[in-house]
Amino acid sequence: MAFRCRVRTSTLRGVEALPVEVEVDIGPGLPGFAIVGLPDLAVQEARDRVRSAIRSSGFEFPNGRVLVNLAPAPLRKHGTGFDLPIALGILAATSQVPASAIAGSTAVGELSLDGGLRPVSGMLAHALTALAEDLVLAGPGTARLAAALPGLRWRAIERLRDALTPAQAAPAAPPSQAIPPNVADLAEVAGQELAKRTLLIAAAGGHNLLMVGPPGAGKTMLARRLPGILPELSAEERIETALVHSVAGLDDQAALGGIRPFRAPHHAASIAGLVGGGSPPKPGEVSLAHHGVLFLDELPEFGPAALQALRQPLEDGWVALVRADGRIRFPASFGLVAAANPCPCGFFGDQGRACSCTPAVRSRYIGRIGGPLLDRIDLCVRVDRVAPDEILDPPIGTDSQAARSRVNGARSFAAAAGRPPASALSGAALVSACRLSPMATNALERIARTYHLSGRGITRTLRVARTIADLEACTAVKVEHLTEAATFRGEEVLG
Amino acid sequence: MNARFQLPIDDPRYPAHLRFTPEPPKVLYGIGDPSCLVPGIAVIGARNATPYGLSAAALFAGWAADAGYLVISGGAVGCDQAAHFAARDAGATTVAVLGCGADVDYPSNAVSLLADIRRTGVVVSELPWGAPPQRWAFRRRNRIIAGLSAGVLVVEASLPSGTFSTADYALDAGREVLAVPGSVFAPECAGSNRLIRQGATPVTDASEFALELERLLGRPRSEVTTEHPSPLVEGGSDIASALIANPMRPDDIARAFGLDIVAVARRLGVLESQGRIARYPDGRYGVAKVTSSDGARKRTIREDSDG
Numbered sequence: 001m002a003f004r005c006r007v008r009t010s011t012l013r014g015v016e017a018l019p020v021e022v023e024v025d026i027g028p029g030l031p032g033f034a035i036v037g038l039p040d041l042a043v044q045e046a047r048d049r050v051r052s053a054i055r056s057s058g059f060e061f062p063n064g065r066v067l068v069n070l071a072p073a074p075l076r077k078h079g080t081g082f083d084l085p086i087a088l089g090i091l092a093a094t095s096q097v098p099a100s101a102i103a104g105s106t107a108v109g110e111l112s113l114d115g116g117l118r119p120v121s122g123m124l125a126h127a128l129t130a131l132a133e134d135l136v137l138a139g140p141g142t143a144r145l146a147a148a149l150p151g152l153r154w155r156a157i158e159r160l161r162d163a164l165t166p167a168q169a170a171p172a173a174p175p176s177q178a179i180p181p182n183v184a185d186l187a188e189v190a191g192q193e194l195a196k197r198t199l200l201i202a203a204a205g206g207h208n209l210l211m212v213g214p215p216g217a218g219k220t221m222l223a224r225r226l227p228g229i230l231p232e233l234s235a236e237e238r239i240e241t242a243l244v245h246s247v248a249g250l251d252d253q254a255a256l257g258g259i260r261p262f263r264a265p266h267h268a269a270s271i272a273g274l275v276g277g278g279s280p281p282k283p284g285e286v287s288l289a290h291h292g293v294l295f296l297d298e299l300p301e302f303g304p305a306a307l308q309a310l311r312q313p314l315e316d317g318w319v320a321l322v323r324a325d326g327r328i329r330f331p332a333s334f335g336l337v338a339a340a341n342p343c344p345c346g347f348f349g350d351q352g353r354a355c356s357c358t359p360a361v362r363s364r365y366i367g368r369i370g371g372p373l374l375d376r377i378d379l380c381v382r383v384d385r386v387a388p389d390e391i392l393d394p395p396i397g398t399d400s401q402a403a404r405s406r407v408n409g410a411r412s413f414a415a416a417a418g419r420p421p422a423s424a425l426s427g428a429a430l431v432s433a434c435r436l437s438p439m440a441t442n443a444l445e446r447i448a449r450t451y452h453l454s455g456r457g458i459t460r461t462l463r464v465a466r467t468i469a470d471l472e473a474c475t476a477v478k479v480e481h482l483t484e485a486a487t488f489r490g491e492e493v494l495g
Numbered sequence: 496m497n498a499r500f501q502l503p504i505d506d507p508r509y510p511a512h513l514r515f516t517p518e519p520p521k522v523l524y525g526i527g528d529p530s531c532l533v534p535g536i537a538v539i540g541a542r543n544a545t546p547y548g549l550s551a552a553a554l555f556a557g558w559a560a561d562a563g564y565l566v567i568s569g570g571a572v573g574c575d576q577a578a579h580f581a582a583r584d585a586g587a588t589t590v591a592v593l594g595c596g597a598d599v600d601y602p603s604n605a606v607s608l609l610a611d612i613r614r615t616g617v618v619v620s621e622l623p624w625g626a627p628p629q630r631w632a633f634r635r636r637n638r639i640i641a642g643l644s645a646g647v648l649v650v651e652a653s654l655p656s657g658t659f660s661t662a663d664y665a666l667d668a669g670r671e672v673l674a675v676p677g678s679v680f681a682p683e684c685a686g687s688n689r690l691i692r693q694g695a696t697p698v699t700d701a702s703e704f705a706l707e708l709e710r711l712l713g714r715p716r717s718e719v720t721t722e723h724p725s726p727l728v729e730g731g732s733d734i735a736s737a738l739i740a741n742p743m744r745p746d747d748i749a750r751a752f753g754l755d756i757v758a759v760a761r762r763l764g765v766l767e768s769q770g771r772i773a774r775y776p777d778g779r780y781g782v783a784k785v786t787s788s789d790g791a792r793k794r795t796i797r798e799d800s801d802g
Contacts, residue, residue, distance in 0.1 A: 191746055193745075193746050193749055194756050349776070355543070384778065480761045483768060484764055487763060
């Protein structure tokens, strides 16, 4: 006599969880346990974990030929999340748990040998699929997800024996824990008024930013404060960001709590680490910085191939990884903050230490960054070390709270005018958004001539000027906005 | 001209004033017209030059060239090239002394400048044809710059500086050392200011420079009346006048004047787009590069060339 059962689950592909059906067939014959349907090694190893977990949970492992098929068969199955559905399938097929325990639900979870369950990476993606398919998500740590995803029906299975208890009827969303505000505050930065102003503009207009200055000037410290002055993540953005972190196996609590990610990969990071890769494909740093800040310190030290790989995400807001079995897209819409030393020794222009680089060496160093990347950086600012007496002064500047409310004000002013943040504008849309008076047009022409601005340089100046005008709630971009915007050009700093 | 020449030390065309310096080059290789190698004024300075140094080099070299004196320099990036350019643009001959073979184009940004000098002036070196640029050779060539000149004008030098070796060689060869003073706050000028303290003749305007040149090199071939160019319009803002004395970072300006950084950035933007101040490569703002307009120097050829 044959015992059959089907359990629903899902497997990760990119940031999506695709529905998979686990079919269990227990037939007569020599005792055995086989899994078919393109499982990877981790799925194959489920056999031993499932066998042990079933036994140590007080159930009986069937003494027959167990065949597990993962459908659809052509889809590659990765990871340890299949442990729970396979175990539930075996238990239901042998009537050790009631069929109601698996009906209308989708199960994901990794078993330990003692019958306990561990959450797997990408639980949030599995939860979204459950929500979309209108199924109950059964697995470990589901209560936490329910708090973030209103409408998600869930069932906590922290041990395999929990499958015996009937499914909860009403999912009670636990109260969301308050996230400790561990974001660094702008008020802690002594001096650096120009750099702080640049951060404010970058946050208000969504501009990419390059800081040039000697080591120890505080470039990293400033960059860390950008997420704190960006607007809080919207509900949708929280899910999108947390999804990438969840799929990468990282903590998604901060993103779900509305904190924008700050990622600072080292310049020795591989290209796969930066933009994503591996098998199965995992999101890279650019995707982990989705809706947050990607900080690239020592930008000229990054390899040319790595810098080249940044172009697609900077332009499109996502990364496509093309593989033999198809194309996977990871979201990667981030604010870029780059920092560079002015020269290889780092001290060109420093007040305290002499630079030992020749002009040729200096321009070659900065030249490594490359034009295509610089074209996407609207703001460039020189950051120098602050004098010791200034560091000891009590901080007088604006704090992150005040800065954020100005950023919100600028963004809602732009939104009210039906415009995206200025960094997304170009061409005719940008020109019409600026509403230049004849006087301002003259000023722009003079600025372009004085500084030998290229077409792209003019575009960058206009974008920044538009954001400055937004910060002051001005419908039209005025001459003073343009003159200030022109001081953030990168042309000379970059040799 | 573009003719190559190779002058052994006993060649009658070998410049006599160079022959009687300590350690004259055994052979002088060059491209151009060797008869140009009369005593002249060397205008030298830092490679990492500020607009102030570049302006001073261009001003004084241009003035000397207009007056008919030979301008000698090292062809290097920064002050040296500014001096050569000013002399070339004045239509005068100029001499570049290289630390590599005289036929080698180094530094690479000077290709067209060197080509012009080989055509209208002379490029010389003590190194054989095709010798690649080497660090030690540049310090050694400084003694040739000093030897070919009657006086050496240092427009901008920091501490320590390779320019100092030229001054030392000039003293060894009994040449006059002149220096352009700079701000007491500017590290870029610390070297040239120290030279003045050690006894170099300060050069603060064109008429003073003219007297020095006349003393060293005889009367000028052409009379040049000079108005000293003023970089900043008087009655301007206090920010602009503060920057003449000392280049500053925007944050320092805001602190010094008790102004908001936004106001400072906008004021700097206005002053800069008017060409009154400039942003230096190190992010500070200071005096803009002064390009003396054609009206600033009036040139009349002297009829009584008795000098």
